[in-house]
Amino acid sequence: MKLQGPRLTLTALGADELEAIPWPPEDEDARELFVRRLRADPGARGFWAWAATLEDGTQIGSGGFGGRPNEKRRLTVGYGVREEYRNRGLATELLTLLAEWGLAHAEVDVVRATIRPDNAPSIRVAEKVGFILTGERVQDDEHGELLVFERRI
Structure with a gap:
């Protein structure tokens, strides 16, 4: 499954592909969880x-959700772009594609992002x-207090 933007192609990863791609060492626990799920x-x-x-196949980042929609009809999205590709609008394109894909599902009313207050x-x-x-804030064991942002259908 692929999503196409003006500059980015997003490819949904299965367990085998997820194990094979480069992954930030600090997020290795997340990769292992995603593979198991x-x-x-x-x-x-x-x-x-x-x-x-x-277009040339260079992986500039990744994104995704924390699994299928929950009982509140909500997905939680995360995204990141490698440092050398930042400040080019690529994170905006990445998040746009993910949010639109998520909100296109009949069982999803809300896509939520939780962001550290210092991550301007x-x-x-x-x-x-x-x-x-x-206006809601959540606590995360790893990141501390996070701001909650939502996009609705």
Whole structure:
């Protein structure tokens, strides 16, 4: 499964592809979790990890969701672009493609992003893509307090 933007191609990864691609060492636990979940539910491809590549095949980042929609009809999205490809609008394109894909599913009403308050670039990206700060904050063991942004259908 692929999503095409003006400059990026997003490819939904299955467990085998996810194991084979370069992955940030600090996120290795997440990759292992995604692989386990995809092996248990191969039909959930697209609800976990997507690789973002340029036309020449260069992987510039990744994004995805934390699994299938929950009982609140919500997906939680995450995204990242390698440092050398930042400040070019690629994160905006990546998040746009993911949010639109998620919201196109009948069982999804909301795509949520949780962002550290000190991550101004990511906050700007979310706002550009139409995410709105809810005023809610959540605690994360790894990242501390996170701001909640949502985009609705």
